[in-house]
Each structure stands twice: as structure tokens, then as C-alpha cells.
Amino acid sequence: STFKIYIAMFVRRKLQPIFASFLILHAFHAVCISCFPVRTKQPPPALPLGDSFCGGRNRFSGSPYPCSQGPVRSLLTVNLEPSGTNINHLKTSGTGESVYPLNNGWKLFLATLQGVDARRSPSPSLWLNEASQEPWLRSMETLGVQVNESLANDPAGVAQVVKQSLGIGNACIAVDSQQSDSVTCSLVASGALGVPAVDEAATGISCSGESVAADCTGAFAHATADKYRGSGLLSPRITTVQDPNKSEFVSGFSVFSAANTQWQDKASSLSLQGMKSGFAAFGWGPDELGTVTDVSRLGGWMHASDFCLNLAVQANIEPSVPPMPPQHLVSPQKVSGSTARHTVTFVMSDGDNLQWLLGSALSDEKHFGSPLRGTVPVAWTMSSAMAELAPAALSVYYNSATSMDSFVSAPSGAGYFYPDQVPPQDLDGTWDASVSLACKAGHRLLTVIGGDDCSADQLARPLNSPEIDGMIYWNFSRYDGMNGRVQWVNGKRASDASGHATSSMPPKPIVGARYQLWSGFYNSTSLSAAINHQGARDVHSVDGYSLVVVHVWSMGMQDVVDTIKGFDDDIDVVSVGEFFDRMTKHAAPKGQGQVMQRSSLENK
Numbered sequence: 328s329t330f331k332i333y334i335a336m337f338v339r340r341k342l343q344p345i346f347a348s349f350l351i352l353h354a355f356h357a358v359c360i361s362c363f364p365v366r367t368k369q370p371p372p373a374l375p376l377g378d379s380f381c382g383g384r385n386r387f388s389g390s391p392y393p394c395s396q397g398p399v400r401s402l403l404t405v406n407l408e409p410s411g412t413n414i415n416h417l418k419t420s421g422t423g424e425s426v427y428p429l430n431n432g433w434k435l436f437l438a439t440l441q442g443v444d445a446r447r448s449p450s451p452s453l454w455l456n457e458a459s460q461e462p463w464l465r466s467m468e469t470l471g472v473q474v475n476e477s478l479a480n481d482p483a484g485v486a487q488v489v490k491q492s493l494g495i496g497n498a499c500i501a502v503d504s505q506q507s508d509s510v511t512c513s514l515v516a517s518g519a520l521g522v523p524a525v526d527e528a529a530t531g532i533s534c535s536g537e538s539v540a541a542d543c544t545g546a547f548a549h550a551t552a553d554k555y556r557g558s559g560l561l562s563p564r565i566t567t568v569q570d571p572n573k574s575e576f577v578s579g580f581s582v583f584s585a586a587n588t589q590w591q592d593k594a595s596s597l598s599l600q601g602m603k604s605g606f607a608a609f610g611w612g613p614d615e616l617g618t619v620t621d622v623s624r625l626g627g628w629m630h631a632s633d634f635c636l637n638l639a640v641q642a643n644i645e646p647s648v649p650p651m652p653p654q655h656l657v658s659p660q661k662v663s664g665s666t667a668r669h670t671v672t673f674v675m676s677d678g679d680n681l682q683w684l685l686g687s688a689l690s691d692e693k694h695f696g697s698p699l700r701g702t703v704p705v706a707w708t709m710s711s712a713m714a715e716l717a718p719a720a721l722s723v724y725y726n727s728a729t730s731m732d733s734f735v736s737a738p739s740g741a742g743y744f745y746p747d748q749v750p751p752q753d754l755d756g757t758w759d760a761s762v763s764l765a766c767k768a769g770h771r772l773l774t775v776i777g778g779d780d781c782s783a784d785q786l787a788r789p790l791n792s793p794e795i796d797g798m799i800y801w802n803f804s805r806y807d808g809m810n811g812r813v814q815w816v817n818g819k820r821a822s823d824a825s826g827h828a829t830s831s832m833p834p835k836p837i838v839g840a841r842y843q844l845w846s847g848f849y850n851s852t853s854l855s856a857a858i859n860h861q862g863a864r865d866v867h868s869v870d871g872y873s874l875v876v877v878h879v880w881s882m883g884m885q886d887v888v889d890t891i892k893g894f895d896d897d898i899d900v901v902s903v904g905e906f907f908d909r910m911t912k913h914a915a916p917k918g919q920g921q922v923m924q925r926s927s928l929e930n931k
Contacts, residue, residue, distance in 0.1 A: 432529025442582025809839020
């Protein structure tokens with residue numbers, strides 16, 4: 328018995344620590360697997376990023392925007408909302424329950440599947456359809472894109488067809504679509520690995536065992552996301568700032584572009600470090616000023632797109648003819664007889680908003696879809712980046728233009744940024760990207776939003792380009808904060824091979840808005856009265872010109888028409904191109920250098 332006691336003591340003293348260590352290692356291994364799951368079944372490798380994505384096809388040199396392996400020629404549609412009457416057969420796989428209305432899990436799955444699909448560009452490409460996308464789907468048909476709607480009300484059937492075409496089997500990112508951190512993690516991992524995110528409980532689609540490429544469920548979702556952010560598999564030129572509650576929107580593009588997807592309740596908490604200068608941010612932050620300022624300070628620009636659908640597909644539908652607005656829509660009006668005239672032009676705001684332009688704007692009866700469009704001259708701000716992000720959609724707008732429609736670059740060129748917040752070492756590159764995209768989009772005028780103290784030196788570079796005729800400037804604090812002031816910038820002199828000056832460009836104006844047709848500021852009646860009373864009648868003075876910005880969220884075509892009806896007979900309403908042409912010919916200062924011409928009119 329004494330011997331047995333010694334044996335027991337030996338086992339207890341010698342082997343218990345070993346056993347305890349084994350338990351600790353086992354627990355540590357379990358935690359590591361949760362944090363950084365091992366992919367036991369490798370999905371197809373993610374495609375490379377940048378120009379190698381598509382050999383630089385249809386992208387300007389240095390563009391941050393990827394494209395698929397080939398242009399989209401056909402679409403396979405799936406309805407996010409049921410359409411038609413034959414929907415009784417719609418079932419989830421294995422549950423026997425109707426898939427409609429689609430829950431967050433289904434929407435996230437379809438959006439991420441679209442992103443994977445767009446990256447590899449099989450035929451056809453997946454189109455997520457709803458009411459705002461129906462006009463665009465029909466427009467794509469008119470451009471020669473084939474549309475297959477045979478499975479439109481069968482999400483499970485569509486998913487099976489797409490996955491088989493991609494050859495990814497059941498590879499998936501495991502996600503809990505009800506948890507914000509899990510959704511964000513799944514978008515990061517899906518972009519890095521090139522497989523869709525699946526919430527098995529929400530969709531009935533199997534995502535377990537060897538199929539799981541990354542596990543974004545549970546308490547370690549944040550750590551898993553950080554792992555892939557540091558993996559080198561994500562683009563350093565694309566980030567998405569997106570509320571996880573909007574999981575079906577812009578998520579397809581996030582996966583397609585391998586974006587660093589993130590969300591924080593406060594803009595100051597955004598993790599933008601590691602992004603390369605000249606990056607593009609998609610989605611939308613919790614605070615406009617804070618988010619755009621943060622992006623600008625790191626040398627990037629923002630695209631408002633947090634409710635954007637099908638951007639991953641739009642970026643790869645290439646029209647047979649590159650989009651180009653009709654030129655000289657309104658014949659230049661020569662000033663004849665009396666020059667005692669006041670010249671006015673109207674410019675619509677918010678053309679930087681991709682989700683609006685690629686959503687309801689085309690058919691919006693207050694604006695571009697208004698029956699009044701074409702009765703008076705109006706300029707539409709439109710994102711120059713659409714030349715690469717949605718070239719076919721841009722063509723649809725241009726092809727729908729009347730002789731009274733003009734198009735100018737939306738704020739602030741390449742995207743929404745504040746020039747006075749961009750680091751000096753990054754500003755030239757940002758302006759060069761803006762000019763490249765403006766040229767592709769056919770925009771000869773840039774619209775810029777910035778601070779009250781933005782200097783002419785910070786704005787001058789794009790005006791050195793012969794393709795840019797001038798700039799429209801809106802103060803962020805109040806779009807008409809410049810009171811119609813004009814800054815003149817002389818272009819650089821052209822030189823021959825020996826360096827001798829051969830010619831110089833004429834001075835170009837930076838024109839501040841004089842008025843804003845905006846609820847709470849001016850309505851049609853008060854604006855007509857203000858211009859009639861305050862507008863100097865003199866084409867040789869900048870006081871004789873008023874650029875009016877129209878706030879699209881509170882005013883529309885009817886308000887513009889009503890304003891014009893109230894004008895006196897000696898007020899000319901012209902296109903924005905004629906406005907700049909007339910000002911340059913008649914009101915430009917003589918001599919060299921940058922000149923500020925302050926308006927003597929106080930309209931505030």
C-alpha cells in the first residue's frame with residue numbers, strides 16, 4: 328500500500344503539470360482557430376489588384392479603380408423584392424420556407440457573391456434588381472447587354488448557377504448577419520479571399536467544416552478582420568466606410584475591389600492608415616465634414632455610395648462608344664447691342680452622389696426625369712469618376728440630354744475632397760487624377776467644395792490644363808459663401824523643345840456661387856427679386872454675373888423655371904459654358920498673375 332501511495336504521489340507531482348500544460352495548449356489552440364481559422368479547403372486564389380486586374384483596360388494611368396477580366400456582355404438578374412405573381416415555388420434550400428422578403432443574410436450573401444462574380448467576370452454577371460434599378464436594367468439592354476430574367480424570383484437557383492460558373496463549390500465566409508462586427512469582418516475576408524459570405528442560419532445554405540474559408544462569427548470577428556487587413560490581400564487604394572446595417576449596398580463593389588471595409592460611429596475613429604495617396608473611399612461616414620476631411624488629409628477622395636447597388640457590375644459594362652457629352656449644346660450667345668445685361672446660370676448640386684445618379688436620379692420627376700428639363704438652360708454636376716465606375720450609365724445620361732442640358736464635374740473632381748485639407752505633397756496627384764477623369768468624362772469645368780480660406784494657389788493646378796476652362800467653387804459652410812467673387816488664374820506658358828515660350832493660355836476664372844436656390848435661403852420668388860434688384864447690368868464686370876447653385880434635395884426643375892419667369896427682361900439665362908465664355912471674353916482682367924475680383928454686391 329505504501330508503494331501505491333508513492334506511485335500516486337509521483338503521478339500527481341510529475342504528470343499533473345504536463346496534463347495541465349496540455350489543457351492550456353488545447354485551449355490556446357481553440358482560441359487561435361476561432362481568431363484565425365485554418366482553411367482546410369482552399370478556395371480559388373483571389374485575383375491580383377490594381378492595373379493587373381484588367382491590364383489597365385479602360386482606366387487612366389494610376390487609377391485606383393479595378394476592372395474585371397473582361398467587359399460585361401450579359402446579366403443574370405435576381406430580385407431583391409419579389410416581382411410578378413409566380414413566386415409560390417420560391418423556397419430556401421432545405422427549410423421549405425419562402426425566401427421573400429429577403430432577410431439580411433440573403434442580401435449579404437447575394438451582394439458578396441456579386442462581388443466575387445464581378446472579379447472573375449464569367450458570363451453572365453449577377454445583377455441585383457429592385458425598383459430603383461429597373462430603369463437602369465432596361466437602359467443596359469438598349470446598349471446591347473443581354474438580360475436573363477428566367478431565375479429572377481429564385482435567389483437560391485441563381486446562386487447555384489453563379490457558384491457553378493465560378494467554380495468555387497461551397498467555399499464560404501461564415502458570418503452572423505445580425506452582428507455588426509461579423510458583417511464587416513465578412514466583407515473584409517470575402518474581399519481578401521474571393522468567396523461569398525454565408526449566414527447558414529439565415530439562408531439555409533450550408534457553411535461549415537471544410538467549406539469555411541474564414542470564420543467571422545463569434546467574439547473574434549474583429550481580430551479576424553484585422554488579420555486580413557494586414558495580409559496584403561486587400562487593395563491599398565480602395566476603402567469602404569459602410570454601416571453594416573446596409574449590408575446589400577456597395578458590398579458587391581467592396582468585395583470586387585478587395586476594399587478595406589470598416590465602420591465606426593465616429594469619423595475620427597476611422598482606420599485609414601496604410602492607404603496609399605490617391606485612394607478612393609466608398610460608402611459614407613457618420614459625419615460628412617469629419618469623414619471627407621479625414622479622407623482628404625490622407626490624400627484620398629470620397630464617393631457617396633452607401634446605398635449604391637450594382638456598382639461592381641456598372642464598372643465593367645463598357646459602351647461601344649466612350650461616354651462624351653454633346654458639345655456646344657447651346658450656341659454661344661454673342662453680346663450685341665447694349666452690354667447692360669446681367670448674366671445668370673443654374674447649376675444642380677450633388678452630382679458626386681453615386682447612389683443617386685445610379686439609382687433614382689435618371690427618372691426623378693423633380694430633376695433629370697422632369698418634363699420641364701429642356702425648357703431652360705441647366706447644368707448638371709456629375710461625377711467624373713463615372714467614366715470608369717459607370718461608363719454605360721454616363722452614356723445614358725449624355726444620350727438623354729436636350730439642347731438645354733450641360734454637364735460639369737461634380738465636387739471636387741476625381742471625387743469629393745477638400746483641396747485645403749489635402750497635404751501639399753499629395754495635392755498635385757489629386758488634381759492630376761481629377762483632370763484625367765474629367766477629360767474621360769468630357770467635363771471642361773470642375774466644381775469644387777472647400778473651406779472659406781482655400782487659396783488660388785491650392786486650386787490653380789487643374790487650370791493649367793488646356794482641357795479645363797474654369798472652376799466653380801462652393802464653400803462647405805454655405806455654398807454661396809463667396810458672394811459671386813471671382814479669382815483669375817493665368818495658365819502656364821507653353822514651350823517648345825528648346826524651352827522657348829510659344830504661347831500662353833488666357834486667364835481662367837474660379838467662380839464662386841452668388842446665390843443658392845435652397846429651402847431656408849432662397850425660393851423662386853425671393854431669388855428672382857434679389858437678382859432683379861441686386862444684379863448689376865454690365866457684362867464687363869464680374870458683378871454682372873450670377874452663378875446659382877440649386878440644392879437638389881429641396882429644389883427642382885419647377886423652382887428653376889419659376890425663378891426665371893420672375894426675371895426682368897435685361898437678365899440673360901445661359902448655359903454654364905456660355906456663362907464662362909462670356910465672362911472670360913468680357914470681364915477678364917488684363918495683365919499677368921492671379922487676381923481676385925471681389926463683387927461689390929452683398930446678397931446675404
